[in-house]
Amino acid sequence: MAETLGALVRRLRKQAGMTQFQLAERAGLGERTIGRIENDKPFDHRSGTFARLADALEAGPEDRRRLMAASIGSGDEPPPVPAQQAAPAGARVPGPLADEADGLARESKRRWREEEAQRRVHHPYALPVRWHHVATGLADRTENAQGTAPGDVLPDIDLSGDLRRVAGVYRRIGSGRLVVLGRAGSGKSILAVRFALDLLDTREDAQRVPVIFSLGSWDPTAIALRDWLVDRLVRDHPHLARVLPSGKPLAADLFDADLILPVLDGFDEIAEELRGEALQELNRTVLPLVLTSRRDEFAGAVAAARAPLASAVVIELCDLEPSDLRDYLPRTVPVPPGPLDPAAPRGWNDVLDRARAAGPAGAHLTEALSTPLMTALARTMYSDNPDRDPAELLDTARFPDAAAIEAHLLAGFVPTVYRRRAPQRPDAGGPAAARRGTERQWELADAQRWLGYIAHHLAALDGERQDIAWWELGTSMSRLARTVIVGLLAGTAFGVTAGVGNIPVDLVATSHGPAFALLRGLAVGVLHGLAAAVLFGLVYWYATARDGLKPSPVRIRFTGWGRRGGRLRRTGRRVRVRVAVGLLCGLSVAAALELIDQGLVGPLGLDDGQGGGALARVVFIAELGLGAGLVFALTAVLEAPVRPESVVSPADLLGIDRRNVAYHLLVWALAIGPAAGLLNGIVDGPVRGLEVGVVFGLEAAFGAGLGYGVCMTAWGQWVALTRIWLPLTGRLPWALVSFLDDAHRRGVLRQVGAVYQFRHSRIQSQLGHAFREHHGKRRPSRPDTAPAVAPGA
Template sequence: MRRTGITYLTLLAAGTLGALWVAPHLEDPASVLAALLPTWAGAYLAWTAYRSERLEAAAVQSPAAVADRLATAVRREWEAEAEVRRLAEPYPLPVGWRDADRDLAEASGPGRLAGRDDELATVFTDRVPTRRLLVLGDPGSGKTLLLVRLLLALLDRRQEGEPVPVLFPLASWDPTALDLRGWMERRLVQDHPELAAPAPEPYGQVTLARMLLERRLVLPVLDGFDELPARAGAMALHRINAALPYGCGMVLSSRPGEYRAALQPRSGVPARLAGLAGIHLEALDGEDVAAYLRRDAGGSDTPAARRWAPVARALGTAAPVGRALTSPLMVSLARTVYNPRPDEGHEVLPNPGDLVWLRTRTAVEHHLLDAFVDAAYRPHPHRPRRWTAAQARPALAFLARHMERGLDGVAEVAWWKLRHAVPAALPRVLAGVLLGMAGWLLEGTVMELSHRFTSGAVPTDWEQRGGLGVVAAGICGGLVCGLAAGLAITLLCVLAAAPDDLPELVFNRLADGGSLALVGMIISGFAFGGRPSLRRPSHWDRRALLTGAAAALCYVAAFGNACGTASALLYGVTAAAVGTDGVLADPARPVARVRWHWTTRGVCRGLLVGTLLGGSIVLEGLLSPVLSGDPDKEYIAPPDPLAALGAGAQVGAVFTVSCLLVHALRAVPVDLGASVDGRALLANDRRTLGTCVLTAAVVGAVVIGIQGWCAVLGGSTRVWGAQATGGHLWMFAVGLIPALLTGLAIGIRQSEWGHYLVARCYLALRPRLPYDLMTFLADAHERGVLRRVGAVHQFRHIELQHRLAGAGTRSEGSGG
């Protein structure tokens, strides 16, 4: 439908431009305009009917069909993750469990749920009639790995239309801020973004993700209850009870101590999950661990396997290494550190016998955690290595500290959340400088081409260019962004100006920068803001008021009179009372493309913005003789009433189009069947910016160009700084400038790629992270340092994250 819409719009625009091209050569050009006006209305109705039919056809999908597609995506995701984690190499590590204590899980019974290895799916489906299971285990006992095996087994047994098991890492949930169902909906949309689409009409005004949750077509596998803050444990249980009452299936994993503490809060009413059966993972058997490590080393008779002899004798005893290697985490670390990979000799590897000489279990665990990064990044004969362990460790330590401190609110590594690791104003300042410079160059270039290739055009006045870039910056990032653009343009204009009028030029450009930054805020506020009505004076944005007052004073200093003060003060009051920085794109997830989002309220707000901002120009023109004291000199607007009305109409038309584009171009996520790899989401997000620019350029140039063409037919001699003698086609070229800048502002505003680019450069210069961060994260995932959960990454285990974060803090402290 998008391709059809682009083709339809292109043909319509081409036909309109062709008609306008021919019109000046006819005896009655106005008849062409009269014939074109009803054409656009009919074209809009035809497109609306086509789009409605296609949407209705797409809406017939049933919840069961959506669940089946989700099951396919979840299976593909976790099968790839299991391969990276080598869960089946050389075979799944034997894990056993017993029934949990009755005070933790009321539906448990003596020996009823005990089992081993791959029996958990059978236990869950055959011995737990409520389909509500609690998995308890000590740190590193393999809870997450067991849940992954359970999830894949349940997917193998699942029939069409049945609930889909989905793993939700609870480390990214804040139970004090979000209810569980709302958080699960956000996670589903983030990891499978097609679920953000609206559900079919019979299921209400909800997303597909919410529809699946409400119809119990998702079986939540909640991993890591113990990773929630201790103070939030009791609240989390209440939230889980409210979202998943008795009758809703679920799986929950936790450490016993943290779960027991949540059941016995110091204050408030304790919450218990009704109908919950529980199992407790047991320590690994020493003989099983010895056999597993030898088999992973190639077999008991290989030289690499014989190196484990001292450790094997200590397994199953009270020795420190024997007690440490009872958890799947430590066994997995040990195999990575001491066992060779395919085509790798054991001669260059450390000797596992060194573990026997460590005196405490904690020392063994810390030794394995510290050696794991070196082992993951050691050279391999058939695998290129871009980063050494010494280069990777500081980056991993920074990511671990970033997650520990909760700068982004969750314990995840996601490229679109690195924006929290840089100063908040930096992306807006850089975006403002970029948009300001782009606006100055675009305006000046188009005016220069008009002067060189058309007859009768005036030379380019480079010292007066760039105002539309400031407006775009205000749309993109509010007042900070707009003022940064204004300062950048002032510097460019100073470099292009003659020295004798430098003070007046500086004051004039600063005044224009402040006023137009407020214009961008007003457009953004009307297009996106949630307050269409006036605020109370006590809630006004004082920064906007101060900016309007400062711009008015700069106009006085530049012109030596009161010209410009009326519009500057009007913009300041309007931006303070109504305008906001708007609603930015949801920082919880990236975007993939944009769609049209027309509403009657949005159109009315766009017309209101155009009337208000165009009216300010008319006001300046009518008051020009009074404000300047010279009725024959033009400052902000022409003093002639008719000319002022024409200038106001042109300004209002451009800002109306900008407001409508900001309102109509909305970000949407990618398809469910697409890869949720971070690099794929980054590429989709980056393409959003190009789509915004292209769409805005086509629509804006046509609409603004037609408006300029009509103004010329009505007798206007000047359209947006371009002489009418430049020809009718130059009206469309001039209209292309605000359209391109508006599209660029919308793209930067709604996509996370720009914020990620700033964060990547900022952290690489510090230095904190590699510049090629996506490749680094993918490489760390392939090496087993990180695990991928949907579109984000987490450390392989919380203990590894804590260890890296602590090591990074110690190294920073010693270095300081």
């Protein structure tokens, strides 16, 4: 008897050493589907299913032939089912799971309708965003994208269309994998939203639910795509975290049952060094998906991975045509009540008529309005404001080229995206709405001021700077101002630690009483803090002028010493410099503290008799100097620079540097505490040595360690300048991380690895210009190469 399809698949799976779940994941099918195939039960499938199984099983030519023959022998294959319908109604999807998918579909539809309404892309109708098919270079073979078997006739598929028919075009793609490329403002995110809504509007029971994921936070080297998608789904829809009897969260079961269609928006926002690996990870699965990206970034990933996105059709968005503008913009103007005023501006009809015959002025206008973003801004600035006449856009004196018109329109971008909306009730739209209901609503004036400061900061650092790096947000201040702020904060940490640390010592080791202990603690804290502020400030002043010491993101690494002579040789010079700085700092601080205790605290009548004699003072200076030198050397050896483009997100890099400070505290405690305890134990006995070791270890960690963290690490510079000083002076918000993340969601910023960038360079230029005008600041001395803002923008 011939081997059945189920028996053949089961045998090949066991030969490959895979479980049903592993095979399902590799083939992009549901685990339940694999079970039904292996048990020769009826199941719904589409063209290419058996080719995907053969690929996942790594079947040889003979086994592949048998698999195809068995699939034919199992019965006539049903007509191809569109990719987004890969989970049709029937036995393959349990009822409760289908119900959960239906609930997710309703919630997603409500959410994306709200998003589309906010962007007003539907008013008065969807812009005709068109595309052309990218057949070679960035796309896989057409036969792979359509899932045709060897020898089959390749169907002639029409992939033309526009925003209003994107779902229909997607249904013609056999693999269910689509890449959408386009330049900034070309409508990629709008297309993703419209695509999701079109599928949701026509979705039938148990079909896939399109879910939009912002791809910028995915680290393909740390987490598999499926696991990351499950985590994102749980984050955005907390009720899907419920654990089922299978032991998996409900979100994972929805994926495994082929009930989720990922719409991956913003591939270009993945860290640059991770894009090639991300594309390779996407190619390890045949999961149907939609991916959006800027063209150059996607092309770079294809080059790095040496392969396009497997089985995917690639389309690239085209510019809007002048006829599109003539159809669209006049209809965005509301009809005023009553008789028309003959003297009133004739609006877009007149402007676009004149543009056709206006020579360069008309060409500049149509070029500027060639993207949905600019057209939407023109509508907001002129159609929504009857007192403004779009005819001014044809004034070549004000707007000599298309870039000047775009800069003028971009001036209205921030007011548009920060338009205030009525808050939602938490119960208005399920768990996702409840989460969004807690988000801040920023005032427009505040958002413009804070974004303006950031844009000015970038221009002050470098006229061509684009990266908004959190550890540098305060560095456009003068070096002296930064030194004073960092020194005072470091000195405060040191002084509080020294003062608080003296109180229990005086309470336990002396008989002077609580009042004396408190008074001495206050005096020691203030005086030691002032001395430390001066010394830490000098260290920061010195460090910021030298690349090897300048505060910047690093990782603490305890491995990797053996490769090519080890990191010790590579960091030898840095270690020597840091040892010298550490010794000098330690000896200076110790000597200064001894002078303060002997010359100021003692004469105030606050000498507690714990300082010992001349030998003890020499030992104290020596142990602190040697300990500081050792700490600086260890940090130089253990720290490895981090390339921001290799990190997933700003929050991840901030977390890395915050943990580094905790390591620094531990290093300070272990370098100073045991050494001090050992030396004092030799001189005064083991009990005294233990007491001194514990006290010195704690004070070194929270006094010297925190002071070092403030003046020598990126996290400390961030805290001192960006989290404390700049919010105090109103130049940045207190909740800066939340503000930047919100600006990213609104489309003002884009994320590239561990940094943000303004999504449009001319927005950056306009905001910086407005900030300088309002605050009376001069233009940065280094040339700002971004296009100038048009007068009156």
